[in-house]
Amino acid sequence: MTCAKKTATKKAVTPKSPKKPQHIGLVKNDPWLEPYETAIRGRHDHAEWMINELTNGGKKTLSDFASGYLYFGLHRDAKGGWVFREWAPNATEIYLIGDFNGWKEQKKYACKRIKGTGNWELKLPATAMKHGDLYKLKVKWEGGEGERIPAWVRRVVQDEETKIFSAQVWAPAAEYKWKKKSFKAKKDPLFIYECHIGMGQDEEKVGTYAEFKEKVLPRVIKGGYNCIQIMAIQEHPYYGSFGYHVSNFFASSSRFGTPEELKDLIDTAHQKGIAVIMDLVHSHAVKNEVEGLGNFCGDPNQYFYPGDRREHNQWDSLCFDYGKGEVMHFLLSNCKYWLDEFHFDGFRFDGVTSMLYYNHGLGVDFGGYGDYFNGGQDDNAICYLALANKLIHEVNKNAITIAEEMSGMPGLAAKFDDGGLGFDYRLAMGIPDYWIKMIKEKRDEDWGVFDIFWKMTDRRSDEKTISYAESHDQALVGDKTIIFRLIDSDMYWHFKKGDENDVATRGIALHKMIRLVTASTINGGYLNFMGNEWGHPEWIDFPREGNGWSYKYARRQWNLVDDKELCYHWLGDFDAKMLEVLKLEKSFNKTPVQEIWHNDGDQVIAFSRGELIFVFNFNPTKSFTDYGFLVPTGAYSVVLNTDNPDFGGFGSCDDTVTHITTYDQMYVEEHKEWLKLYIPARSAMVLKKN
Known part of the structure; x- marks a missing residue:
């Protein structure tokens, strides 16, 4: 018996259209920014590229890069002496002048350019200067010279009489000892x-x-x-x-x-x-x-x-x-x-x-x-x-x-x-x-x-x-x-x-x-x-x-x-x-501001944040009796009133009264009832649900 060989039949494959790139988060959150997404991505990519450059492709951190203050400026060295460094690419000569050398250029205080860079360096023994000494740089360049205060200086003082500013050697005998070594800020709110x-x-x-x-x-x-x-x-x-x-x-x-x-x-x-x-x-x-x-x-x-x-x-x-x-x-x-x-x-x-x-x-x-x-x-x-x-x-x-x-x-x-x-x-x-x-x-x-x-x-x-x-x-x-x-x-x-x-x-x-x-x-x-x-x-x-x-x-x-x-x-x-x-409302920032009522004719507005209700009557002449707002059913106490005499108000309200909402069958399914208040002219109050 002879068997026919089965051959596979290939189906034609329709090429897929290239996948559309997902919107960047900023555009996702605001579709009106879509026409500018290329610019937004361009800025982001530029920053990503720069981070890569500064961190050597991620081999170090931005924090490692941003430690120039530990290198430049005036510091004590490991042996107790001094080392000074400055970025001054256009300079031809730099001297430290100050109390320690009669404010004169001296070879001992001449900085040397670090080969192949725009940086200058000077190393001095511990006796070359002391805490509190005043100093400046004498900088020379092609066609000019001038006194300068170092760019990375950590202490500058002004003479009370001459009003002249100078750098000051700042190396107190003991470093400040922090009593609170770690701290986390409270942000809500x-x-x-x-x-x-x-x-x-x-x-x-x-x-x-x-x-x-x-x-x-x-x-x-x-x-x-x-x-x-x-x-x-x-x-x-x-x-x-x-x-x-x-x-x-x-x-x-x-x-x-x-x-x-x-x-x-x-x-x-x-x-x-x-x-x-x-x-x-x-x-x-x-x-x-x-x-x-x-x-x-x-x-x-x-x-x-x-x-x-x-x-x-x-x-x-x-x-x-x-x-x-x-x-x-x-x-x-x-x-x-x-x-x-x-x-x-x-x-x-x-x-x-x-x-x-x-x-x-x-x-x-x-x-x-x-x-x-x-x-x-x-x-x-x-x-x-x-x-x-x-x-x-x-x-x-x-x-x-x-x-x-x-x-x-x-x-x-x-x-x-x-x-x-x-x-x-x-x-x-x-x-x-x-x-x-x-x-x-x-x-x-x-x-x-x-x-x-x-x-x-x-x-x-x-x-x-x-x-x-x-x-x-x-x-x-x-x-x-x-x-x-x-x-x-x-x-x-x-x-x-x-x-x-x-x-x-x-x-x-x-x-x-x-x-x-x-x-x-x-x-x-x-x-x-x-x-x-x-x-x-x-x-x-x-x-x-x-x-x-x-x-x-x-x-x-x-x-x-x-x-x-x-x-x-x-x-x-x-x-x-x-x-x-x-602060009575925990997680204040996560609690939305929800409008309850506004009436521009009365100049009254009310809104809530969680269990706090804020009521404002900006009307300069009209006070309102039994002014009603639909709020969650319950009892409310006044926790702040601008009209309180303790704050320079007239004391028109009895803030010790607990305000009980009034039943309304129309709003039963919404679990809301009427909160009726006396609101004096040009006043505001805050109520909290009990």
């Missing part, structure tokens, strides 16, 4: 007390780290804040710059005391459960050449962009060249230094908008997504910010990073892996602008409560924010704080208990309501500038020629809030109680 060491005292002078620890830190703790944000830490030549024209990025300002005293302040705060973050200025640098980096070794572009991009003409300062490896090394090392050496818990990055755009974000409305991806963005700066966030959280996974950014660029506070820049929070900078506009331009009768609610909650769902009603910007000369806009000169004559007029009464009421509606709608944290919580009068004006170099307005007048005969303490007491009440 984050209540930030923005402060300035120098103007933190009542006296007309520059305050110190030690005075702040003794006199102000206890007020922060008592007020319920769990984080302080310290301004002006990095050394700056002009006190009146508020610390934003930095000259020496690794030096804590000697105006306020020693590095050890700053460490003691941070250590003490940690022992009390208070996180400490600093204003980090990497957006620009002071122009000064002797004190700063403006023309370090005859090359004005060593640290800064060339051409038109070198100067920020609005700030009278210089812009870093974020695309240069050595500058990236300098700035990333600076981030790690403050975390490692001083145990700071993170940073509020200043001037991020200025960094992101070639035009610094000036004169642009940012009306649509296209404005963030139109080619006017500085990819080098964007890459730096992404790497800074990666590094900071690598050094301390619990660190806090906040971006001061006003353009609203998407992804700033989104995860790096999702295509974001990796900040933990962005400042909700539109909120204080909104309050200023409302107070200046609208009558109380025209305040729309839904508009208020919308402005407080208008944010990206994938980015956490820090909300605030006002910051130090509104307190400066030329502007006005909320309390001063509301009451103005009547604060001088009608802020004593019993002497309040209608203007003062209105101001006290709205000051509390504005803060409560701002703080209760946060999705990350709330910020207050030192003294604003109790309505500090007047403005901030640092010593300058125009005011006779006076410290009268460069301080905080704590005596006002401590005087129980004045109205200020009502506002301070309310602020502390407000934070206490917000």
Whole structure:
């Protein structure tokens, strides 16, 4: 029998269409960003490439790379001598001059260029200098020379008579011993007390780290804040710059005391459960050449962009060249230094908008997504910010990073892996602008409560924010704080208990309501500038020629809030109680803000967060009886009322009464009933479900 051979028949295979790449996380969360996904991926890939370059293909970490402060600058060597190193590629000669050699060039103190690099080095015996000696660099270059303060210097002091700044040898006999060696910040929610060491005292002078620890830190703790944000830490030549024209990025300002005293302040705060973050200025640098980096070794572009991009003409300062490896090394090392050496818990990055755009974000409305991806963005700066966030959280996974950014660029506070820049929070900078506009331009009768609610909650769902009603910007000369806009000169004559007029009464009421509606709608944290919580009068004006170099307005007048005969303490007491009440809802940030009711005609709005219900009546003249809201069935107690006499209110309500919801058959399946309240005009209350 013959068998036929079976042959396999091949089926035609239809080629598969190439798989569409999955959207990056930022676009997944916001489909409106899809047209710009290529740009978002490009930025992310650029940062990934840079990380690979700096870590030698992952053989080391970003933290390893960002350790320049351990190499550059002045250090003790293993044998007790000294070693000094500086990056100065354009220099031809560098000498150390100072107290130790009569401020003269000497061969013994001449640095040598390390072969094949732009780095210079000098090794000296232990006897060559001592702790406390003043010194500078004498730098020479083709066609010029000049005295300079080292770029990586850790201590700079100013002579009281000559006003000249010098580097100082800082090597105390004993290193600071940390009492609280590890600390984890409380972030749910984050209540930030923005402060300035120098103007933190009542006296007309520059305050110190030690005075702040003794006199102000206890007020922060008592007020319920769990984080302080310290301004002006990095050394700056002009006190009146508020610390934003930095000259020496690794030096804590000697105006306020020693590095050890700053460490003691941070250590003490940690022992009390208070996180400490600093204003980090990497957006620009002071122009000064002797004190700063403006023309370090005859090359004005060593640290800064060339051409038109070198100067920020609005700030009278210089812009870093974020695309240069050595500058990236300098700035990333600076981030790690403050975390490692001083145990700071993170940073509020200043001037991020200025960094992101070639035009610094000036004169642009940012009306649509296209404005963030139109080619006017500085990819080098964007890459730096992404790497800074990666590094900071690598050094301390619990660190806090906040971006001061006003353009609203998407992804700033989104995860790096999702295509974001990796900040933990962005400042909700539109909120204080909104309050200023409302107070200046609208009558109380025209305040729309839904508009208020919308402005407080208008944010990206994938980015956490820090909300605030006002910051130090509104307190400066030329502007006005909320309390001063509301009451103005009547604060001088009608802020004593019993002497309040209608203007003062209105101001006290709205000051509390504005803060409560701002703080209760946060999705990350709330910020207050030192003294604003109790309505500090007047403005901030640092010593300058125009005011006779006076410290009268460069301080905080704590005596006002401590005087129980004045109205200020009502506002301070309310602020502390407000934070206490917000902490009643555990996992506050994870609890959504849910609108219950709004009526623009009545100017009444109510919303809930978990078991807390917030009710606001912005109506300046109408009080409402038995005003009803549908809420979950149960009993509710008043835990805060702006109208309470303890906070300068009229006491129109009996806050001891328990409010029981009223049955309504229509809402049985929703488990809701009517909560009926008496709501006085221009007041707010918070109720908690029993």
